[in-house]
Amino acid sequence: MERRTIEPRPGWQRTVEEQGLIYPLTLPKPLEADRAAGIPVPEGAWVPYWDESAYYVFAMDEVEALEEAVEELHRMCLAAADHIVGADRFADLGITDPRGARAVAEAWHRRAELPSIYGRFDLRYDGTGPAKLLEYNADTPTSLVEAASPQWFWMEERFPGADQWNSLHERLVDAWRGQAALLPPGSPLYFAHSWDDVLGEDLMTVAYLKETAEQAGLETEWLTVEEIGWDRLSGRFVDNNLRFIRSIFKLYPWEWLTTDRFAGHVLDTLDNGGGTGSTLWIEPAWKMLLSNKALLAILWELYPDHPNLLPAHLDGPRDLASSTGYVAKPLLGREGAGVTIHPPGSAPVVRDEPCCYQQLAPLPDFDGNHVVLGAWTVGGESAGLGIRESSGLVTDEYARFLPHVIL
Numbered sequence: 402m403e404r405r406t407i408e409p410r411p412g413w414q415r416t417v418e419e420q421g422l423i424y425p426l427t428l429p430k431p432l433e434a435d436r437a438a439g440i441p442v443p444e445g446a447w448v449p450y451w452d453e454s455a456y457y458v459f460a461m462d463e464v465e466a467l468e469e470a471v472e473e474l475h476r477m478c479l480a481a482a483d484h485i486v487g488a489d490r491f492a493d494l495g496i497t498d499p500r501g502a503r504a505v506a507e508a509w510h511r512r513a514e515l516p517s518i519y520g521r522f523d524l525r526y527d528g529t530g531p532a533k534l535l536e537y538n539a540d541t542p543t544s545l546v547e548a549a550s551p552q553w554f555w556m557e558e559r560f561p562g563a564d565q566w567n568s569l570h571e572r573l574v575d576a577w578r579g580q581a582a583l584l585p586p587g588s589p590l591y592f593a594h595s596w597d598d599v600l601g602e603d604l605m606t607v608a609y610l611k612e613t614a615e616q617a618g619l620e621t622e623w624l625t626v627e628e629i630g631w632d633r634l635s636g637r638f639v640d641n642n643l644r645f646i647r648s649i650f651k652l653y654p655w656e657w658l659t660t661d662r663f664a665g666h667v668l669d670t671l672d673n674g675g676g677t678g679s680t681l682w683i684e685p686a687w688k689m690l691l692s693n694k695a696l697l698a699i700l701w702e703l704y705p706d707h708p709n710l711l712p713a714h715l716d717g718p719r720d721l722a723s724s725t726g727y728v729a730k731p732l733l734g735r736e737g738a739g740v741t742i743h744p745p746g747s748a749p750v751v752r753d754e755p756c757c758y759q760q761l762a763p764l765p766d767f768d769g770n771h772v773v774l775g776a777w778t779v780g781g782e783s784a785g786l787g788i789r790e791s792s793g794l795v796t797d798e799y800a801r802f803l804p805h806v807i808l
Contacts, residue, residue: 402457402458402459402460402463402526402527403457404458404768404770404772405456405457406454406455407454407455407456407559410453410555410558410559414426414449414451417451417547420550420551421608421609422451422546422547422550423601423604424450424600424601424602424605425449425450426448427448427449427798450801451547451801452790452803455768455803456559456806457772457788457804457806458805459806459807460807460808461807464786467524467783467786468566470531470709471524471776472778472783473709474522474537475522477704478696478700479781480703481690481700482690482691483509485690485699486505486506486509486510486690489502491505491506493699494689494693494695495693496689498659500668501668504659504668504671504686505686505687505689508671508673508686508687511673512685512687513674514674515583515673515681515683515685515687516580516584516648516681516685517683517684517685517781518580518650518683518684518779518780519542519573519777519779519780520539520540520542520688520777520778521538521539521544521545521775521776521778521787522537522775522776522777523536523537523538523774523775523776524773524774524775525762525764525765525773525774526765526774527765528765532709532776533709533710533762534709534711535711535759535773536694536697537692537696539688540655540688540689540691540692541652541654541684541735542775543602543652544602544787545606545777545787546606547787548567548569548775548785548787548802549569549609550570550609552565552787552804552805553565556806560808563806563807564806564807565807566786567785567786568784569779569785572785573613573779574613575617575779576780577613577614577616577617579780581618584619585681588620590614590619590622590648590649590650590683591621591622591623591624591646591649591650592608592621592622592623592650593623593624593628593650593652593653594606594607594626594651595625595653596626606652607652611623611650622640628640628641631663631666636666636669636670637670637680638666645679646680647679647681648680648682650684654692655684655686655689655692656733667680671686673685673686694730694731694733694757695715695732695755697711697730697757698715698758698759701713711759711762712725713758713759714757714758715755715757715758716751717749718743718749718750718751718758719758721758721759721760721761722747722749724745727758727759727761728740728741728743729743729752729757730756730758731756732755732756736796738797742794743761764794767790769792770790770792771790771792771794772788772790773788773789773790773796773800774786774787774788775789786805787802788802788803789801789803790803
């Protein structure tokens, strides 16, 4: 694994925008002193999110080892999910509503009847030892578009004849085709994102997944989560034309779906297989078991000292505070929100909100850039890699995406 610099292509921004990455720029992270003083980021200070001024190189044996680790981690996560359901440990995940817990358990038991498409492992890896699991986003992962499309075309243009850990597009099409029989017949598959997405990342993620479903031969429709209607007469969800929504892919976390004002209707009409409900949601409800940071602590309980895991606990940092240091992670959240870092020797602090306390394993530093690997799964199998860099130890909304090649 090596980071190399390179001259960006002329007109790179227009190129990646035409390839679906309509959010190639982002605002820089304000300095803490500026934030404390209330000084805003200067207007026009946009910096690249898609960063092709550098790239990462991997050897094939590295990628093969990472692929094996990803698929083993996925199997371990499924075993952990089975343990959570069997041991009734929903409270450890903050799932305290009995109806919600029953819905998740039923979805887990009927998972063979429910379509499930993709997920993303975030890994710490520097090329010298085993990859370490930081988290598994198996419900609403983003950064898919840039991993699947622009970085592939970048490689073909800059390094013709090279290879890349990237079979995302083909595997997504195959996944939709292979699971088409699980969808309700005679109605389209809807794709939805939220209006709250201001940069277009969620929009284009959903648009890209919709395109792969269409290439698999599925009939699709488009709407936003806010446009989903409720027909009181029939007791069913409907679209803008009052057509029943029988199946829908949503880039909208299950923890929101089961707590907002329509949560009761979602649970009342949930199709968890077997024809028991009127609306089938993708990703399925059992993905709540994998997109919760409590999973990290449960994995450590089940697989202590596994080479791809970091010690993690739910009741506090324990001896991590005095030995290695620790990271406190809220059980739910995106883009590093609420994550705090506590170096070795810090006084152990148990936060008021439920957290997972994971061993501090600082992200590898390449020329002052802290890198995290986003390893994708499709249909439970390893499918590709996206790389993000950040200036600090937390990969947040200011991170940059860099392409990679296998040489």
